[in-house]
Amino acid sequence: AQSVTQLDSQVPVFEEAPVELRCNYSSSVSVYLFWYVQYPNQGLQLLLKYLSGSTLVKGINGFEAEFNKSQTSFHLRKPSVHISDTAEYFCAVSLNQGGKLIFGQGTELSVKP
């Protein structure tokens, strides 16, 4: 069975500092990988996705993630965060086009001035 682990439940960081949110997955087959963000009182918004090809994926709002097959990881990074990046971030996988998403537990990013 597939599973997703987000290694940090909460990440506090100061504004303009770099941040990395960690995600590891477990699967015996190839997967599609996603990062979603949920701002306070809003729904889930797609940040980026990895389907195939280049292992470095760029998303919205200056975020990027790198797929590492040997380490089964898909960590999310941003070189300089803003207060407005404060939100909960979810890593997820799906096995196939149109299949269900399996989510990690979520990481709360708190950006302080």
Next chain:
Amino acid sequence: EAGVTQFPSHSVIEKGQTVTLRCDPISGHDNLYWYRRVMGKEIKFLLHFVKESKQDESGMPNNRFLAERTGGTYSTLKVQPAELEDSGVYFCASSQAGGARYHYGYTFGSGTRLTVV
């Protein structure tokens, strides 16, 4: 284009009552999904419609939950009778049907926060 719409946004009901949640997917999206997040836990899959057919309902917790998708358009999720442990945020998502080589991704609604007291 309009996004995925869910209503109500909030619902507070008493244990034993019935509640119906509604989801309007993006027009033309054949795939519709329901997910739930119980407080403090991860977002979990409930079920997947392709048009009006249930493709995968492996995540439905028990027979108190009934999902329908009339005519392959909007979907409803009914909880009857509601129990305290049903409290949480219910998300709906939709996606286009795609070929084997492409994954269009999923668009989520804002969710319905259900509180059973």
